[in-house]
Amino acid sequence: MDEIYTNAREQFFAAIRILASSPDSIQTRLIDATPRILQVTIDEFESAHELKIRFARILDLLAVDQDDIATAAVETAAHMTDFEATKLADLICDFFSDLE
Known part of the structure; x- marks a missing residue:
């Protein structure tokens, strides 16, 4: 089995599980x-x-603000429209697929 991108695959898989399994809003x-x-x-x-x-x-x-990316990501996602958040979730899923 190819071990390249192992960490990225693990983290993106976990992110996708969160995106797919929660009843919360897409932003949450x-x-x-x-x-x-x-x-x-x-x-x-x-x-x-x-x-x-x-x-x-x-x-x-x-x-958008890269200084404190974790805090900025929370603030950015919280203000996204459903369309914007769904588009980003799609990019995350597509990226994971390309890591395989």
């Missing part, structure tokens, strides 16, 4: 999934430029 589910996503670093994708760019896009959509 994104907030709850954020700590798992933040366990992944952009350096994990150093050799895969496309994945690196896509991961950076997820981080940018999750938190």
Whole structure:
């Protein structure tokens, strides 16, 4: 079995489980999934430029202010429309799929 992106796969799988299994609003589910996503670093994708760019896009959509990304992500997700939050959740799921 290929061990590349092991941490990213584990964290994104956990994030997807949170997104899929909660009865809360999509914004709350994104907030709850954020700590798992933040366990992944952009350096994990150093050799895969496309994945690196896509991961950076997820981080940018999750938190506009990069100084304290965890706090900013909570504030950003809380103010997203359902459409914006669903779009971000779709990107997270697609990204996980590409890690396989």
